[in-house]
Amino acid sequence: MIRIGVDAMGGDNIPENVILGTAAYCASCISDTEVTLIGDKEKITEACQQNGLNPGNFCIEHASETIGMGEHPVESYMKKTDSSIVKGFRMLSDGRIDVFAGAGNTGAMSVGAVYGIRPLTGISKPCIPIVIPCLDGTFTVMLDVGMNPECKPDSLYQYAVLGSIYAKEYLKVQNPSVALLNIGAEEEKGSMALRETYKLLSYTKGINFKGNIEPREMFLSSKADVIVTDGFVGNIVLKVVEGVYDTLTAAGMKNEALEKFNYEMYGGTPVLGAGAPVVIGHGASSPLAISNMIKKAADTVRIGLIDKIKRSFENYGN
Amino acid sequence: MIRIGVDAMGGDNIPENVILGTAAYCASCISDTEVTLIGDKEKITEACQQNGLNPGNFCIEHASETIGMGEHPVESYMKKTDSSIVKGFRMLSDGRIDVFAGAGNTGAMSVGAVYGIRPLTGISKPCIPIVIPCLDGTFTVMLDVGMNPECKPDSLYQYAVLGSIYAKEYLKVQNPSVALLNIGAEEEKGSMALRETYKLLSYTKGINFKGNIEPREMFLSSKADVIVTDGFVGNIVLKVVEGVYDTLTAAGMKNEALEKFNYEMYGGTPVLGAGAPVVIGHGASSPLAISNMIKKAADTVRIGLIDKIKRSFENYGN
Numbered sequence: 001m002i003r004i005g006v007d008a009m010g011g012d013n014i015p016e017n018v019i020l021g022t023a024a025y026c027a028s029c030i031s032d033t034e035v036t037l038i039g040d041k042e043k044i045t046e047a048c049q050q051n052g053l054n055p056g057n058f059c060i061e062h063a064s065e066t067i068g069m070g071e072h073p074v075e076s077y078m079k080k081t082d083s084s085i086v087k088g089f090r091m092l093s094d095g096r097i098d099v100f101a102g103a104g105n106t107g108a109m110s111v112g113a114v115y116g117i118r119p120l121t122g123i124s125k126p127c128i129p130i131v132i133p134c135l136d137g138t139f140t141v142m143l144d145v146g147m148n149p150e151c152k153p154d155s156l157y158q159y160a161v162l163g164s165i166y167a168k169e170y171l172k173v174q175n176p177s178v179a180l181l182n183i184g185a186e187e188e189k190g191s192m193a194l195r196e197t198y199k200l201l202s203y204t205k206g207i208n209f210k211g212n213i214e215p216r217e218m219f220l221s222s223k224a225d226v227i228v229t230d231g232f233v234g235n236i237v238l239k240v241v242e243g244v245y246d247t248l249t250a251a252g253m254k255n256e257a258l259e260k261f262n263y264e265m266y267g268g269t270p271v272l273g274a275g276a277p278v279v280i281g282h283g284a285s286s287p288l289a290i291s292n293m294i295k296k297a298a299d300t301v302r303i304g305l306i307d308k309i310k311r312s313f314e315n316y317g318n
Numbered sequence: 319m320i321r322i323g324v325d326a327m328g329g330d331n332i333p334e335n336v337i338l339g340t341a342a343y344c345a346s347c348i349s350d351t352e353v354t355l356i357g358d359k360e361k362i363t364e365a366c367q368q369n370g371l372n373p374g375n376f377c378i379e380h381a382s383e384t385i386g387m388g389e390h391p392v393e394s395y396m397k398k399t400d401s402s403i404v405k406g407f408r409m410l411s412d413g414r415i416d417v418f419a420g421a422g423n424t425g426a427m428s429v430g431a432v433y434g435i436r437p438l439t440g441i442s443k444p445c446i447p448i449v450i451p452c453l454d455g456t457f458t459v460m461l462d463v464g465m466n467p468e469c470k471p472d473s474l475y476q477y478a479v480l481g482s483i484y485a486k487e488y489l490k491v492q493n494p495s496v497a498l499l500n501i502g503a504e505e506e507k508g509s510m511a512l513r514e515t516y517k518l519l520s521y522t523k524g525i526n527f528k529g530n531i532e533p534r535e536m537f538l539s540s541k542a543d544v545i546v547t548d549g550f551v552g553n554i555v556l557k558v559v560e561g562v563y564d565t566l567t568a569a570g571m572k573n574e575a576l577e578k579f580n581y582e583m584y585g586g587t588p589v590l591g592a593g594a595p596v597v598i599g600h601g602a603s604s605p606l607a608i609s610n611m612i613k614k615a616a617d618t619v620r621i622g623l624i625d626k627i628k629r630s631f632e633n634y635g636n
Contacts, residue, residue, distance in 0.1 A: 070504035107506075135565045146501065150509050183464065183553040186388035188425075191468050191550060215557040219565040232509060235501040236551055239533040240558040244579060247453045247537040248566075251575030257566055 001034055002301045004294060005097035008039030009066040009084040010104020011285040015039055016047045018103070021290025023053055028291075033298045036061050036097060039084040063087040073107025077115070085109060089116030092276050101268060101297040103281030103290060110147045113274040120310050125155045126273035127231065128280055129166055130238060133260050138222035141167050142181070143272065145234035146280075153196040156180070156228055160207055162272045163226035165312045169305060171225065179213035179224035181233060186212070197228070219261075238263060268293030270300045277306050319352055320619045322612060323415035326357030327384040327402040328422020329603040333357055334365045336421070339608025341371055346609075351616045354379050354415060357402040381405040391425025395433070403427060407434030410594050419586060419615040421599030421608060428465045431592040438628050443473045444591035445549065446598055447484055448556060451578050456540035459485050460499070461590065463552035464598075471514040474498070474546055478525055480590045481544035483630045487623060489543065497531035497542035499551060504530070515546070537579075556581060586611030588618045595624050 006022060008015040015037075022035055037044055041062040048055040065083040067076045077086060088100040089112035102109055113119075113126050127144035134140060143163050148155060160178045167176035180198055182190045187198055189212060201209040210224050215237060217223050229237070245261040268281040268289070277300045281293040300306070324340060326333040333355075340353055355362055359380040366373040383401040385394040395404060406418040407430035420427055428444070431437075437444050445462035452458060461481050466473060478496045485494035498516055500508040505516055507530060519527040528542050533555060535541050547555070563579040586599040586607070595618045599611040618624070 069502070070506065072506050106502075135569055149501065149507075181554070183467065183550055183557070184387070184424075188388065188390050189467075214561075215554055216561040216564065218558075219561045220568055232501055233551060233554055236499070236533055236554060237558050239501070240536075240555050241562060243532075243534040243537045244559060244562045246534065247578075248573075248575055250538060251453055251573070253571070253573055253575060255566075255569070255571055257569030257571060260565075261562060 002032055002099070002298050003097045004033055004035045004297050005038055005061070005088045005091050005100045006035055006294060006297075007084045007088050007100070007102030007104050008037040008044050009063070010102035010109075011281060011290065015044050016051065017285060017287050018290050019044065019047050019053065019058075020051060020287035021285070022058065022294065024287055024291040025294040026057075029295070029298070035059065035294060036091075038088050038091070039063050040066065061087065061091065067105050067108045069105050071105060071108070073105060073111045076105070077108050077111040085112055086116070088112070092278070093117050098301045099277035099279060099297045101279040101281065101293050103268070103285035103293060106146050106280060109278070109280050113147075113271045113278045117278070118275040119273050120275055121314065123158060123162070123273035125151070125158065126271045127159055127162065128269050129163060129272055130234075130263070130269055131171070132218065134219055134222050135257060135260060136221040139171050140218060140222045140224060140227055141171065142227040142229065142234055142237065144229065144231040145238050145269070146231045147271070148230060149232035149235075151193065151230035153193055153200055156193065156197040156230065157200050157204070158273070159228045160201055160209070160226065162309065163228060164207065165309050166272060167225040169308045169312070170303070173225045175208050176225035177208045177210045178226045178228060179210045181215065181227050181229035181237070182212035183214065184212065185214065193230075268296040270296070270305060272309060274306070277301055320350055320417070320616050321415045322351055322353045322615050323356055323379070323406045323409050323418045324353055324612060325402045325406055325418070325420030325422050326355040326362050327381070328420040328427075329599060329608065333362050334369065335603060335605050336608050337362065337365050337371065337376075338369060338605035339603070340376065340612065342605055342609040343612040344375075347613070347616070353377065353612060354409075356406050356409070357381050358384065379405065379409065385423050385426045387423050389423060389426070391423060391429050394423070395426050395429040403430055404434070406430070410596070411435050416619045417595035417597060417615045419597040419599065419611050421586070421603035421611060424464050424598060427596070427598050431465075431589045431596045435596070436593040437591050438593055439632065441476060441480070441591035443469075443476065444589045445477055445480065446587050447481060447590055448552075448581070448587055449489070450536060452537055452539050453575055453578060454539040457489050458536060458540045458542060458545055459489065460545040460547065460552055460555065462547065462549040463556050463587070464549045465589070466548060467550035467553075469511065469548035471511055471518055474511065474515040474548065475518050475522070476591070477546045478519055478527070478544065480627070481546060482525065483627050484590060485543040487626045487630070488621070491543045493526050494543035495526045495528045496544045496546060497528045499533065499545050499547035499555070500530035502530065502532065586614040588614070588623060590627060592624070595619055
């Protein structure tokens with residue numbers, strides 16, 4: 001039995017969206033999983049009733065506090081010790097759940113993934129990847145997409161390693177190619193941090209470095225299995241795509257190719273480098289995205305992704 | 319007569335694309351403009367002949383050197399004194415042309431706009447805006463989109479001022495609203511530079527600051543007349559939009575709403591804060607984009623945009 005803890009108070013329109021998403025997941029899930037909603041019991045019960053759901057059907061772990069989307073990540077994580085996020089990480093750390101998934105304050109989730117449970121040996125900053133589906137059916141892993149808005153070259157270098165392992169284990173790519181997201185193909189382009197990372201990756205054996213890649217080339221077909229960027233730029237890329245998708249959908253367009261850009265479908269993504277399975281959804285999570293986030297959480301445990309990364313990372317470069 | 323200098327050696331597939339774009343412009347332009355192609359006379363002549371055009375129909379200013387897209391901006395600008403870019407800025411500075419337009423090495427064009435001609439008084443870093451057309455017919459000015467990949471709060475602050483003036487003069491918006499591009503609406507989000515800029519803009523009289531804006535909200539309708547970001551992130555946003563547009567076009571989609579994202583149509587953008595009219599196109603410029611870049615160059619002189627900015631900036635905050 002895979003025990004999944006879900007932050008009922010994380011994301012937009014809470015706890016309603018999380019409850020509807022969990023109900024949708026449970027209606028379609030394989031019976032080897034058990035979901036615990038972590039959050040304000042009263043609000044969860046009320047939202048269930050308002051949506052015609054029986055609260056008795058859910059396992060609920062009461063958390064009296066909620067970390068809001070706008071709160072300071074470290075401060076709120078330290079102060080709100082009975083919040084759904086802190087409680088989720090405590091349950092994970094205590095072995096009461098096998099994976100913790102939440103679509104709340106990304107900063108606070110990041111603090112939990114770094115301080116609530118320990119990062120894997122050798123990893124300074126865990127990060128969040130996303131798998132981008134290209135038009136021609138190929139895939140690209142982009143990371144970080146939101147955990148660390150400011151990255152020095154050593155972190156970007158670690159993302160290249162983590163992304164390579166993810167592509168290998170998850171997308172079954174042998175010797176995955178790595179590119180650096182930049183505003184030009186030339187080595188000279190971009191910030192000083194990017195120029196230094198470029199050199200670092202060029203000189204590293206074991207990383208199949210292909211140089212810089214521009215966002216323009218990312219979506220048609222996979223030019224690199226792994227695209228490395230800092231969490232600010234990665235998050236901007238994600239949200240631009242969402243913005244264009246929303247706009248074209250609002251204009252009445254409907255098309256299989258356009259649906260490739262519906263990143264909401266993907267729902268959640270594991271934190272790479274964290275010491276235990278953590279899946280982060282994004283703030284504007286619809287019930288559909290929450291349902292997919294919970295599926296991803298179950299898959300992450302099933303695949304044994306974290307252990308695979310851990311073993312590979314320890315041997316990386318040897 | 320508006321005298322327009324065009325870098326014949328700037329952009330992709332040169333000089334062919336520039337020549338085809340110039341020919342297209344000349345075929346449709348108002349007779350109050352005169353275009354001079356600046357670049358390698360032999361190559362220009364050859365490309366004309368290969369495309370069935372009479373080289374005698376073009377004014378050509380020979381430049382024996384070319385600054386490539388991958389070259390170091392400052393170094394190449396300093397060394398290649400007979401390059402098309404350096405020559406263009408010299409002609410502009412000497413008053414032989416009224417505006418210089420080029421789609422080549424953005425870094426070298428930036429060096430020219432800063433050192434080849436002087437920035438306007440009080441402006442440390444000239445920048446490039448783009449006008450984003452939203453689905454509902456409204457517009458947003460985003461800046462910088464490529465000149466300065468790394469920006470401190472004082473530069474971002476200046477972009478807010480420059481963007482406000484641009485929106486006022488160009489889009490005829492009274493009291494334009496300004497937002498900061500970020501990965502969340504909350505004041506706490508993003509890099510330290512963004513958090514400091516947020517405070518700076520909040521406390522400044524004369525700037526109609528609306529807080530942070532996420533890229534997701536940018537395209538449906540204009541939530542702010544001006545969106546401020548650094549040149550790296552702005553350029554990434556531009557190229558993500560282009561990438562999605564290219565992909566959907568490749569998938570056979572055709573639609574009026576989708577065409578809004580065809581930023582190639584816009585072709586070029588004036589450098590805000592430069593002391594004389596300079597229009598920069600982007601590297602992947604098709605003949606259509608080059609033609610539109612030349613149109614924008616002519617318009618910039620016709621509108622007297624630079625003088626208007628100069629006067630407004632000197633009085634700004636008074």
